[in-house]
Structures are given as C-alpha cells and as structure tokens.
Amino acid sequence: MIELLNNRVDKQQELADEIMRFEHDPLGHVLFVYPWRESGTELAGKDGPREWQREILAEIGEGLVAGSLTVHDAIQIAAASGHGIGKSALVAWIIKWAMDTKIDTKGVVTANTENQLKTKTWAELAKWNRLSITSHWFEMTATALFSPDPDHERTWRIDMIPWSERNTEAFAGLHNEGKRVLLVFDEGSGIPDKIWEVAEGALTDEDTEIVWVAFGNPTRNTGRFKECFGRFKHRWSTKQIDSRLVDGTNKKQLDKWVADYGEDHDFVRVRVRGVFPRAGTAQFIPSDTIHDASIREVAYDKSAPIVVGVDVARFGEDESSIRTRVGRDAKKIPAKKFRGLDTMQLAARVAEHCDWIRATTGRKPDALFVDGGGVGGGVVDRLRQLGYDVVEVQFGAKATDSRMYANKRAEMWGTMRKALETISIENDPDLMGQLESVEYSITDKGQFLLEKKEKMKERGLSSPDDADALAITYAEPVQIRDVDYKPQGAQSGDRRGYSPYSNTSRRQ
Numbered sequence: 001m002i003e004l005l006n007n008r009v010d011k012q013q014e015l016a017d018e019i020m021r022f023e024h025d026p027l028g029h030v031l032f033v034y035p036w037r038e039s040g041t042e043l044a045g046k047d048g049p050r051e052w053q054r055e056i057l058a059e060i061g062e063g064l065v066a067g068s069l070t071v072h073d074a075i076q077i078a079a080a081s082g083h084g085i086g087k088s089a090l091v092a093w094i095i096k097w098a099m100d101t102k103i104d105t106k107g108v109v110t111a112n113t114e115n116q117l118k119t120k121t122w123a124e125l126a127k128w129n130r131l132s133i134t135s136h137w138f139e140m141t142a143t144a145l146f147s148p149d150p151d152h153e154r155t156w157r158i159d160m161i162p163w164s165e166r167n168t169e170a171f172a173g174l175h176n177e178g179k180r181v182l183l184v185f186d187e188g189s190g191i192p193d194k195i196w197e198v199a200e201g202a203l204t205d206e207d208t209e210i211v212w213v214a215f216g217n218p219t220r221n222t223g224r225f226k227e228c229f230g231r232f233k234h235r236w237s238t239k240q241i242d243s244r245l246v247d248g249t250n251k252k253q254l255d256k257w258v259a260d261y262g263e264d265h266d267f268v269r270v271r272v273r274g275v276f277p278r279a280g281t282a283q284f285i286p287s288d289t290i291h292d293a294s295i296r297e298v299a300y301d302k303s304a305p306i307v308v309g310v311d312v313a314r315f316g317e318d319e320s321s322i323r324t325r326v327g328r329d330a331k332k333i334p335a336k337k338f339r340g341l342d343t344m345q346l347a348a349r350v351a352e353h354c355d356w357i358r359a360t361t362g363r364k365p366d367a368l369f370v371d372g373g374g375v376g377g378g379v380v381d382r383l384r385q386l387g388y389d390v391v392e393v394q395f396g397a398k399a400t401d402s403r404m405y406a407n408k409r410a411e412m413w414g415t416m417r418k419a420l421e422t423i424s425i426e427n428d429p430d431l432m433g434q435l436e437s438v439e440y441s442i443t444d445k446g447q448f449l450l451e452k453k454e455k456m457k458e459r460g461l462s463s464p465d466d467a468d469a470l471a472i473t474y475a476e477p478v479q480i481r482d483v484d485y486k487p488q489g490a491q492s493g494d495r496r497g498y499s500p501y502s503n504t505s506r507r508q
Helices: 002-020 026-033 051-065 087-101 114-131 193-202 251-261 266-273 287-295 343-361 376-385 408-419 429-437 453-458 465-472
Strands: 075-081 106-111 144-146 157-160 180-186 209-216 237-241 306-311 320-326 336-338 367-371 391-393 439-442 448-450
Touching: 002 026, 002 087, 026 051, 026 087, 051 075, 051 087, 051 209, 051 237, 087 106, 087 114, 087 157, 087 180, 087 209, 106 114, 114 157, 114 180, 251 266, 266 439, 287 429, 306 343, 306 465, 320 343, 320 465, 336 343, 343 367, 343 376, 367 376, 367 465, 376 391, 408 448, 408 465, 429 465
Parallel strands: 075 209, 075 237, 106 157, 106 180, 180 209, 306 367, 367 391
Antiparallel strands: 144 157, 306 320, 320 336, 439 448
C-alpha cells in the first residue's frame, strides 16, 4: 500500500514538473493537457486550437518571456470578432493555463451580462477543466476555480464576478504582487467604462505577471472596448477577426447574412467581419427601398394569401391601424386608421373589415394577426368571442431567429424590410414617414433591436402604429387556406370576385 501511495505521489510530482514547463507557454499547455485526437473523447479528430487562437496564446507566451511585468507593459490583448469563432474556448484555456502553471495566481473573469458569464463563459471553463489532465488540481464552483489547499484557497483562485457600476471593489482589489494576475473581459463591448477604469487602476503591482485579455463582438462604436482599437491602441495588441476566415465556422450562415444585408451593413460588420458599427443607431429601412415599394405595381395573384394585421393604439394621440396584404400587394386595400376607440369598438371595426374582405373577394382572410400587448389583449379576446380566428402577437416575445433579432417586433420588421424590395405599398406619406423614422441598435449579443415607441416620442416623432400594422402581417408565414370558398349567395360561375381596381377597394 505504501509503495502504491508513493507511486501516486511520484506520478503527481512528475505531472506537476511537466506542467511547470509551460509557465510561459500557454499554447504548449493547451496542446499538452487536453486529449486532442484521442478516440472516445470529445476531441477525437480535433488537432488543437484554431489558427487565431494559437496566435493569441503564442503572443501571451512571448510577452511573458520578454519580461512584461508592470501595468505599463502588461500583456493586454483585445480581439474583436464575428460570430462563432471559439472565443469562450480560448478564455477557458487561458484561465486553465494561468492557474495550472503559477502558484497563487489570482484573477477575475467578467462579461457583458451575468447570463453570458454563467451560461457561456463559466460553462465553457467547466467543460475544459473537466477535459484536462489537471482537473483534479482545483475545486470548481458556480463562481470560482480555486486551490483545495487551505493554505492557498484564498490566494490561488479565479473568481467569476458579474460587474456592477455601484460595486467595483472586486476589480479595485485585484492585487498580487510578485506573482500573477489574470483579468478576462468576455464580450467587452458591453462592459461599462467605469469597470475598465477601475480595473486598470488596480493593476499596478511591481514585478507581477499581468495578463489582461478582452474579447467580443464589436457591438458598440463607443466605449473602452472600442478605444482599445483607437486612442488606447498603444497599450493594447489588437485583433479584428472575420468569422469567414476561421476554420469550423458556419460559412453557409455567414454568407447568407452577407447576401441579405451587404458587406458593409452594420449587422455584417459586427457579426461577420469583426468590425465596429459605423454608428450607434441607424435608420432601419433605407429610404430608397420605401420609395421604390410605393411606386411599384404588382399583379393581383388570386392564389396569394390574404393577411390582415392590426396594431392597437396605447395612447390617446396614437392611431389603431388595420393593414391588409394580398401576397406582395399591400397597396390596393388601403389602411383603416382610428383614434379614440375602446377595445370593443376597435374589435367591431376589425370584424367589419374581415367581413368586407370575405364579401368582396369571396374569401375570408387567411390570417388575422393582432397586436396583443397592453390593451390589445382586449381586442384579441373580443374577436375570439365573435368567432374570428385570431393569432395574437406579442411584440416583446422571443424572436424565432433569436440570434439575429432581440424580439419579435424586430424580427417582423426585418422580414418586412426584405419584403419591401419586391412588394407594393400604399403611397401614404404617414406610412412612408413611419417606415423611415424607426432606428435600430445592435445589442451586446449582436441582435437587431428597434427603438421603442416611447423613445421615438422623445425625438418628437409620432408612434409608428401604421408601419407596425404592416409589419405584423409578417408575424408568421401564411398559406392560402380557402381559395375555393364562395360567399353566401354567390352563384356558380359568379365573377364578382376581388378586383384590385374595383370601387370596393376605396378607403372605408
């Protein structure tokens, strides 16, 4: 038994000696501690880090060998990138290397949001810690990776700390003189300037290995992450990484985004090219796209679905709007707009409109989408009581494509924006002005987010109720469902069906 225990001790000492060879070689450490290409593991068939990850790991090692030991010469690397290149994996490898190869390393990891920190950054660290041959060296909890040795558990640790501008002590107290300090900012664009400033002021220990890395999508064109690439560039080694040039990314999806939005669109700049957006906010739908749709004529297609969209006014001066689209034709049936109606009255107007469509075209609408937020819920309920098949739409609900859009409203507007390249719309100055006036921003997750109606009012603009009514017709794909329907009293061979040029298409 004693011999067996001695063998185990010897093996652990041998492993420790091997690991210490990588004190200033993060890339060598990553290649050594994980089972690359080993069959039966998650890494079977994988040769190791991607090229861009290798470059950053090697740069950290070269900086340490060169003796960068003070905050003025600390190793500070900032990488702005597109989507899906493996940022979280690299963060995990750097943390593991720092802890494995230097006794009493201390560090802090933070991210743009607590959710990102817990579900992405820390979850990735848990995965790579489990896969490593040194997984038994440290304890890992929901908030820390630390030494189980009672003499070192407070001095040899990395803590996961959500940032707070009201509580910066964790960043201000990051000192470890004569040893190693690691600071990791994940999704750095979303971390407030105050946290950057406090962290920088804390890293002042002499004769200390200081490594500060910041990664993320370049979602904001202001702030300290952006300034790493600008006025503070002399302090930082910077990388801007195009996802299309990285092995293992979803090239088909990336190419689709470029085709949809164009090479220089802010969404592509942020999510694909790793380039900062040209502006913090911007007009969501180009004016020329709106103008072209207003003068375009499309032929009536009797096989196209009839879709009705209803936006419900929330404030006294706002309008409730009913918009109707027959396939690509959103022009021939003008909008109906109302002010001052209560929910029961508006529901009656919507019912009348659907009945008019049924009487005029020989078909009832294939879809009736109604804004169900706020007071809109009453309109939905009343229409259902009246027997109408209503699809309730919540603008703030999760988007179907949540990678691209922050909520359902942004997704509907995104679908409408694409459709405006081929559809025809009413030449209505109010509608066109509303379509032009809505601005957007890119969230910390790289999603489109439209400005709120309340924000538009602060800018002196009216609520885009009519434009929202058109957008809501794109809430879901719609198929025609009753092309052979004959209204009550219609005779066989009756040709009084819908004509886009008939007098019945006038505003009611």
